[in-house]
Amino acid sequence: MAIASGGGHWVQLLRLRPAYIDSNVFFVSLDPTSASDVPDHRYYVISEASRKQKLQFIRVILQLLRILWKERPDVIITTGSAPALMALGLGKKLFRCKTIWIDSIANAERLSTSGSQAGRVADVWLTQWEHLADDEKGPHYWGAVL
Amino acid sequence: MIFVTIGTMFPFDRLIQTMDAWAKDHPEQQVKCQIGTGSYIPEHMEYVRKYSQAEFSETVRTADLVVSHAGMGSVITAGRFGVPIVMIPRIKSKGEHTTDHQVATANWLRKKPGVFIADHHAELGGMVDYALINGEKGNELFTQYADSAFTDRLRDAILK
Numbered sequence: 001m002a003i004a005s006g007g008g009h010w011v012q013l014l015r016l017r018p019a020y021i022d023s024n025v026f027f028v029s030l031d032p033t034s035a036s037d038v039p040d041h042r043y044y045v046i047s048e049a050s051r052k053q054k055l056q057f058i059r060v061i062l063q064l065l066r067i068l069w070k071e072r073p074d075v076i077i078t079t080g081s082a083p084a085l086m087a088l089g090l091g092k093k094l095f096r097c098k099t100i101w102i103d104s105i106a107n108a109e110r111l112s113t114s115g116s117q118a119g120r121v122a123d124v125w126l127t128q129w130e131h132l133a134d135d136e137k138g139p140h141y142w143g144a145v146l
Numbered sequence: 147m148i149f150v151t152i153g154t155m156f157p158f159d160r161l162i163q164t165m166d167a168w169a170k171d172h173p174e175q176q177v178k179c180q181i182g183t184g185s186y187i188p189e190h191m192e193y194v195r196k197y198s199q200a201e202f203s204e205t206v207r208t209a210d211l212v213v214s215h216a217g218m219g220s221v222i223t224a225g226r227f228g229v230p231i232v233m234i235p236r237i238k239s240k241g242e243h244t245t246d247h248q249v250a251t252a253n254w255l256r257k258k259p260g261v262f263i264a265d266h267h268a269e270l271g272g273m274v275d276y277a278l279i280n281g282e283k284g285n286e287l288f289t290q291y292a293d294s295a296f297t298d299r300l301r302d303a304i305l306k
Binding site: 006007009011016017020034037075077102104105107108109112124143145 | 154155198201219220250288290298299304
């Protein structure tokens with residue numbers, strides 16, 4: 001399962017395609033029209049989630065649970081942001097997925113809020129900036145999308 | 147054609163307003179823009195609220211210059227098609243984003259060829275004029291995918 005919010009997160013996820021494209025991947029994002037970027041794959045839309053809007057938050061959880069229940073992915077890979085962190089948490093705790101968080105390259109000075117929290121649920125926890133990496137505690141640096 | 151875009155998330159009226167004034171002074175230029183949920187309605191540019199992903203890519207591809215916020219979606223798409231880009235960062239204190247990470251993005255991108263940074267909207271028009279003269283279309287800044295050393299390592303982690 002490859003999941004990302006719209007805009008830059010999505011574009012970065014697509015730049016990592018060679019990593020997962022031959023693994024029977026399906027995609028999850030926010031913009032229905034992004035389906036045209038991945039025409040040969042299953043594509044699911046979820047809503048925007050922010051921590052402030054409780055109802056919306058619950059709605060996204062239900063959407064994610066439905067997708068996870070149906071697809072039973074082995075691995076979840078994401079480039080952010082908040083809704084993807086929820087997917088990682090649910091996938092890890094309830095479906096025993098292997099989870100991979102790659103913090104957006106836009107976070108050049110510090111990790112995103114979601115990115116910092118992702119350390120708790122990500123089996124592979126990465127930043128795209130070497131100077132933000134911590135070899136012992138993570139996040140780690142393996143490279144960048146650019 | 148010049149394509150002005152503010153990305154997908156928050157409004158960025160400061161950019162749209164500045165470019166609308168620029169377009170008024172440059173009637174010879176065709177300017178299209180994506181204004182999102184902004185409340186300022188441009189008078190001198192063609193506008194849409196939001197293009198579909200395919201329309202967005204096509205509009206970037208056919209543009210001579212992209213003018214945008216300092217967002218990764220904009221610069222990666224423009225760089226992929228070799229279209230020069232002028233970027234202006236969103237500022238947290240002006241309510242344009244939740245953090246000032248776009249200032250950091252602008253700072254590391256300004257060294258890239260084909261990327262022109264206006265730190266302030268007062269510099270934007272001049273930077274657009276400069277980029278129209280000095281930006282060369284057709285120099286692809288990025289290949290289609292991330293470096294294979296990175297994607298191979300991710301692939302190994304996925305398959306392990």
